[in-house]
Amino acid sequence: MTKEQxxxxxxxxxxxxAALSRLxxxxxxxxxxxxxxxxxLAHMALLSKVDTEGVEPLYSPxxxxxxxxxxxxxxLRTRAEILANAPETDGEYFVVPxxx
Amino acid sequence: MPGDICSLTLAEVAxxxxxxxxxxxxxxxxxxxxxEATEPAIDALLHVDAEGxxxxxxELDAGGPRAEQxxxxxxxxxxxxxxxxxIPTTAASRILENFVPxxxxxxxxxxxxAGAVLLGKANMDEFAMGSxxxxxxxxxxxxxxxxxxxxxxxxxxxxxxxxxxQCFASLGSDTGGSIRQPAAFCGCVGxxxxxxxxxxxxxxxxxxSLDQVGPLTRTVEDCARVLTVxxxxxxxxxxxxxxxxxxxxxxVRNAGESLAGVRLGVPRGFFGExxxxxxxxxxxxxxESARKLGAELVDVELPPTDIAxxxxxxxxxxxxxSNLARYDGVRYGRRAPGVHxxxxxxxxSRSEGFGEEVKRRIMLGSYVLSSGYYDAYFRKAAQTRRxxxxxxxxxxxxxxxxxxxxxxxxxxxxxxxxxxxxxxxxMDAYTIPVNLAGLPGLSLPVGLGRExxxxxxxxxxxxxxxxxxxxxxxxxxxxxxxSVGAPRLL
Numbered sequence: 001m002t003k004e005q006x007x008x009x010x011x012x013x014x015x016x017x018a019a020l021s022r023l024x025x026x027x028x029x030x031x032x033x034x035x036x037x038x039x040x041l042a043h044m045a046l047l048s049k050v051d052t053e054g055v056e057p058l059y060s061p062x063x064x065x066x067x068x069x070x071x072x073x074x075x076l077r078t079r080a081e082i083l084a085n086a087p088e089t090d091g092e093y094f095v096v097p098x099x100x
Numbered sequence: 101m102p103g104d105i106c107s108l109t110l111a112e113v114a115x116x117x118x119x120x121x122x123x124x125x126x127x128x129x130x131x132x133x134x135x136e137a138t139e140p141a142i143d144a145l146l147h148v149d150a151e152g153x154x155x156x157x158x159e160l161d162a163g164g165p166r167a168e169q170x171x172x173x174x175x176x177x178x179x180x181x182x183x184x185x186x187i188p189t190t191a192a193s194r195i196l197e198n199f200v201p202x203x204x205x206x207x208x209x210x211x212x213x214a215g216a217v218l219l220g221k222a223n224m225d226e227f228a229m230g231s232x233x234x235x236x237x238x239x240x241x242x243x244x245x246x247x248x249x250x251x252x253x254x255x256x257x258x259x260x261x262x263x264x265x266q267c268f269a270s271l272g273s274d275t276g277g278s279i280r281q282p283a284a285f286c287g288c289v290g291x292x293x294x295x296x297x298x299x300x301x302x303x304x305x306x307x308x309s310l311d312q313v314g315p316l317t318r319t320v321e322d323c324a325r326v327l328t329v330x331x332x333x334x335x336x337x338x339x340x341x342x343x344x345x346x347x348x349x350x351x352v353r354n355a356g357e358s359l360a361g362v363r364l365g366v367p368r369g370f371f372g373e374x375x376x377x378x379x380x381x382x383x384x385x386x387x388e389s390a391r392k393l394g395a396e397l398v399d400v401e402l403p404p405t406d407i408a409x410x411x412x413x414x415x416x417x418x419x420x421x422s423n424l425a426r427y428d429g430v431r432y433g434r435r436a437p438g439v440h441x442x443x444x445x446x447x448x449s450r451s452e453g454f455g456e457e458v459k460r461r462i463m464l465g466s467y468v469l470s471s472g473y474y475d476a477y478f479r480k481a482a483q484t485r486r487x488x489x490x491x492x493x494x495x496x497x498x499x500x501x502x503x504x505x506x507x508x509x510x511x512x513x514x515x516x517x518x519x520x521x522x523x524x525x526x527m528d529a530y531t532i533p534v535n536l537a538g539l540p541g542l543s544l545p546v547g548l549g550r551e552x553x554x555x556x557x558x559x560x561x562x563x564x565x566x567x568x569x570x571x572x573x574x575x576x577x578x579x580x581x582x583s584v585g586a587p588r589l590l
Binding site: 014060 | 539
């Protein structure tokens with residue numbers, strides 16, 4: 001198995017990746033991820049050796065015909081069911097910190 | 101008899117239940133006692149619904165068996181990534197610690213309609229990300245064959261539960277090997293059906309172009325019976341294929357005892373560097389048996405496994421980062437306390453709720469999709485995916501199935517890959533191309549490794565929607581090979 005030489009990811013880059021992901025990382029995680037991400041991205045970079053000139057990307061293993069169905073409201077769920085697992089509600093709506 | 105109930109196959113117990121030689125309550129009680137006796141050693145389950153299972157069994161007994169219910173009175177477990185109405189469902193994540201769904205997954209509904217008794221929820225790697233069940237936020241599961249070793253993953257709780265006789269079948273999910281590899285590590289049969297064969301409605305999504313739900317059982321015939329129950333079209337999963345119903349159980353029963361006329365492709369690249377000698381030996385013995393049964397073994401060439409592995413991890417992580425964006429602390433799941441802005445609420449809830457491996461994959465997934473890297477990683481991987489899929493399809497034009505090891509090694513000691521995620525990723529190399537290509541893959545126990553004494557699995561891979569051939573070959577081979585037996589846990 002040939003492997004690209006791992007290039008460590010900078011800690012700044014790790015913070016950027018965390019921000020994209022809406023995650024916060026501790027300093028310890030930052031150091032750990034910087035090293036591990038370098039190894040993993042080097043493995044992924046193996047693909048640069050594959051000639052894909054003119055190859056159409058494949059996003060799903062089979063072709064799926066878009067199935068249509070009548071546009072009718074089903075009303076399968078009650079408000080109580082939907083709200084039952086919410087961390088905070090006022091009985092009618094989900095409650096979040098003030099936005100505006 | 102009660103002491104022996106748990107060692108019956110699903111087909112045997114279902115037949116005894118239909119004839120009322122056993123009651124649903126007797127069988128359920130036997131399984132619950134087995135759970136009580138084995139859980140301290142293996143921790144296969146995250147939630148046991150003893151009360152619900154006993155009530156359901158009593159209700160079934162009162163109504164009497166119905167021949168059209170192939171799982172009537174049969175106790176089962178399901179992976180905790182499958183939604184179960186009124187029963188906690190966490191995907192082994194802190195972020196869903198107190199989540200109780202108000203609906204059943206499609207496959208869970210199908211199990212209930214078929215008369216099954218749901219005993220509980222099986223442990224797994226958090227959001228199915230892992231191959232040892234050590235990434236569960238709650239506890240690691242241990243292998244019933246040797247409790248110092250992992251059961252495989254991510255459906256490790258399902259495999260351990262079936263192997264330990266806690267239930268007669270379990271459902272798992274397989275994104276890159278998560279049914280087949282734990283089945284191999286625990287000496288069970290596991291099937292990843294063709295992409296589109298089984299609805300994922302109610303399966304907590306990990307990577308939507310790869311995920312499939314499938315059975316883990318103790319025999320191929322049992323596997324066929326469960327597949328017959330869970331397969332079928334569901335308009336709530338847009339990738340679910342409308343196809344006529346098939347009776348896989350019947351197909352297996354009619355399989356006969358010969359493999360005459362069967363062409364088995366053997367990719368020599370999968371038997372090379374990195375494969376443990378004991379796995380190679382067990383797989384080659386099984387292939388030799390197949391040849392003696394009449395199968396023709398043909399050398400085939402498939403794309404290198406390291407290319408498939410790189411392709412897989414880019415796609416799986418990208419899709420995971422998108423799917424797991426829904427866990428935001430607003431509508432369900434964990435919400436961090438004491439936050440003042442919406443942004444803080446998202447970031448803090450997710451950072452507290454997700455474990456390390458899940459964070460790693462979400463972050464790498466966001467990265468390979470991000471501006472400046474999308475073409476080099478994600479688009480490139482989608483292109484190599486087409487090359488891989490086409491190559492597998494072409495090879496399968498020339499043979500009935502492809503045979504490979506399930507994993508390069510047998511079950512490893514707990515904690516072995518704790519600090520090096522890439523090493524763990526490379527262990528999935530033989531199973532992931534099957535998900536990339538959307539093909540069905542069967543894991544069949546073929547022996548015990550001569551060094552480790554742990555089970556070895558042979559993987560049989562078939563044409564899309566040709567589970568019948570796969571199960572038939574598996575069934576004939578299973579009957580010809582010496583049984584690996586059951587772990588001596590008690």
